[in-house]
Amino acid sequence: MTTVTHKPTNPTAHLSEDDIAEIGRRLDEIRQEVVDDRGESDAAYIRGMVDLQRKLELGSRAVLLFSALPPAWLVGTAGLTVAKILENMEIGHNVMHGQWDWMRDPKIHSTTWEWDNASTAAGWKHSHNEIHHTYTNIVGKDNDLGYGIMRVDEEQRWAPLYLAQPLWNLVNACFFEYGIAAYDLELGRNLALPEDKRPESFKKALRATLRKIRKQATKDYVVHPLLSLPTGSALPTLAANFTANLLRNLWSHSVIMCGHFPEGVETFERAAIPEKETRGEWYVRQMLGSANISGSRAMHVMTGNLSHQIEHHLFPDLPSNRYAEVAPKVKQVFDDYGLTYLSRPLPQQVASAWHKVIRLSLPNGWLATTDAKNLPSQLRLLYTLATADRKTRKVIALRLEERAGELAAA
Helix, strand or coil, X not given: CCECCCCCCCCCCCCCHHHHHHHXXXXXXXXXXHXXXXXXXXXXXHHHHHHHHHHHHHHXXXXXCCCCCHHHHHHHHHHHHHHHHHHHHHHHHHHHCCCCHHHCCCCCCCCCCCCCCCCCHHHHHHHHHHHHCCCCCECCCCCCCHHHCCCCCCCCCCCHHHHHHHHHHHHHHHCHHHHHHHHHCCXXXXXXXCHHHCCHHHHHHHHHHHHHHHHXXXXXXXXXXXXXXXXXXXXXXXXXXXXXXXXXXXXXXXXXXXXXXXXXXXXXXXXXXXXXXXXXXXXXXXXXXXXXXXXXXXXXXXXXXXXXXXXXXHCCCCCHHHXXXXXXXXXXXXXXXXXXXXXXXXXXXXXXXXXXXXXXXXXXXXXXXXXXXXXXXXXXXXXXXXXCCHHHHHHHHHHHHHHHHXXXXX
């Protein structure tokens, strides 16, 4: 198992086949302990969370009926934002992972849940549960890694279009639910095909997604503003719904970025993954391809416990409220086998992820070789790289990487 980044030191080079097998055994044991212990307290947790979210949303929408008053707008918008985040993160995401299927409750089951999001449950479960969690951080297989639109590793050939990567990432963050819906549909690949060559499955999924978007938009931007019309609060309610959706999208995007994209998270070569990966090998890839966010219990709940992204990737079907319990045991496995358990506070992880987005939007070595004194000449070099033909760009980029290596070694 080798990383795409071709680092001088392979983080798994010291692990033998027996080590990897033992890691798999120990993690299976941790998982089984929770499976055997699931019970009424877990069921009460998710039912209580669903009840809390629904009451919070209902109460917030009631307050927004009077949103022409600034205090009501602020309280209602804040409450609705939290309600939407809870529904997407701690409830919808985790229910659709099958974390609560063992309860046999048809109201809280992966086969029946439909969430407050532009993506359909069926489309999301296929792209996320089946593809992303199986092929985590394998470039060319896992399109969650940059959602197929960003340069995510130094080994990917740089092209001028990547200069817009930070701007595109910001736009994607603001309208994250729609970006995920497009990703679930593999929209770019399918629309590039002639209309008569597009799979029927895509056309069916596209119709379902458009129906879902229309339903969500009608609820947030037509029905609830109209209900506020008698109090003169229609426009403020519409603005509140837009603001809540925007904040929910920004929060969700930040949490996902922190778990998958900060500096230190590994990516993997497609060719380096065995055709039949063992359980232990799959576990090790999840361990190196994820990062956690440290913080309070409230923060963990607001992230859907994806602040425990490492534990989630190891055990995606365990109840989310148990991740904090297993985290110390998982970290012990990391420590025992000399692997880095990557965890930082939210501001540091967000900054690290955005630093990586910006760094990889530029040619390899450009950021490392740039300072305040040489910035004008470096910008001219960047312009040359962006406008040169591919052959010239390759030569200049190679020199730039060599210079960055020399500075790093000095």
